[in-house]
Amino acid sequence: MKFWINNNDFIYLFQLMKAAGIEQDYETIGKIINEGRVMVNDQTVFQQRLKLQNKDEIRYLDYHIKVHERDEDGGIPAEFNQSAKTIGNVRHGKVQSWKSQPVKLEMKIDDEIAQLSRKLHQKLSAENKTISCAESCTGGLFQKIISEQSGASKYFLGGIVCYSDFAKQKILKVKYSTLNSFGAVSDKVAIELAQNTQQLFESDYAIAITGIAGPTGGTKEKPVGTVFIGVSHNQKMRVKKLFFDGNRESVRKKTCLNALKFLLGR
Missing domain, CATH: 3.10.290.10 (RNA-binding S4 domain)
Structure with a gap:
């Protein structure tokens, strides 16, 4: 053809x-x-x-x-x-x-991610602050996004893709009792991931992402698209629970977009 x-x-x-x-x-x-x-x-x-x-x-x-x-x-x-x-x-x-609406929406999300990634770059560079990451459902996508900015090595210290519960416990020291009581997709795990990542990398900011990207893995209590984002900074913790629709790629992109917004205080 x-x-x-x-x-x-x-x-x-x-x-x-x-x-x-x-x-x-x-x-x-x-x-x-x-x-x-x-x-x-x-x-x-x-x-x-x-x-x-x-x-x-x-x-x-x-x-x-x-x-x-x-x-x-x-x-x-x-x-x-x-x-x-x-x-x-x-x-x-x-x-x-x-004219396809799904195509237009995807392009809009990608453009917004690029725009906010640049803003985060400017913010961290201007403040001379550092950041580290812990990712589960996004599989390293957030780290890829922020490391695409030239000069990101000045503020991005590194990250861990803790996809399994084993990695969460072994590398980032999430308590077994927390995982057992609340599940990997929970605000409590997001908090421990962010705090422990910040300690590991000795960064000013740490962000943790855990969720269910789908299409499998959802439950009635935690359907596909459930995401928790935690940010640790200045000995304070912020955590947000979000729900996203769409396929696996869409959920991951929307999660990264909202993680950028969260870091920028939006």
Whole structure:
């Protein structure tokens, strides 16, 4: 299949899979990509928002799609006119004209994360303060976000992805009694994680994230999307309980967005 985009334009991988008719549900598309079942230019990819441009090739199951640019007038270049009659074609306009609400919402979240990450960078740099992290359900995503800022090493001391209860107890010294009484997804565990992380790294701030990203693991008392964020600073603890809808990736992104807001006092 040939997939046509405007001259000098691009399309995201998850958009192409929808527009080309491979799958209609964004959650399914996200799962397929996250599981490493899609190849771009003969390389396995895991990024839903990977930018695809002219001559990129995408393979999934029996689908083989090659991206092509229209000419400057918006038409199909002459050398493709004949093959266009016999080979499957999909035409697509500018990404800016894509009207899907899930796509627009995801882009908005990503943009807000980038904006708040820069603000946190400015805040910690200006105050000459340091930060450390403990992450469970976000799996290191929050640390990835804040370490993307150039110069982050001046304030970001490090973090622990304590995904299992074993790691929470062994590395960050969360009490067994706390885990047993309240569960890993609780305000009490978020507090211990934040306090113990701050002690371990000797940082000014410490943030802890624990929750249920889904799609499995939820209960009636703690449904999928339940998240606790704890922040330790100046010998004071703040903890917040939040609920997020959406698929696994969406819950993790929304959690990181709200963790940034929490640190910035929003």
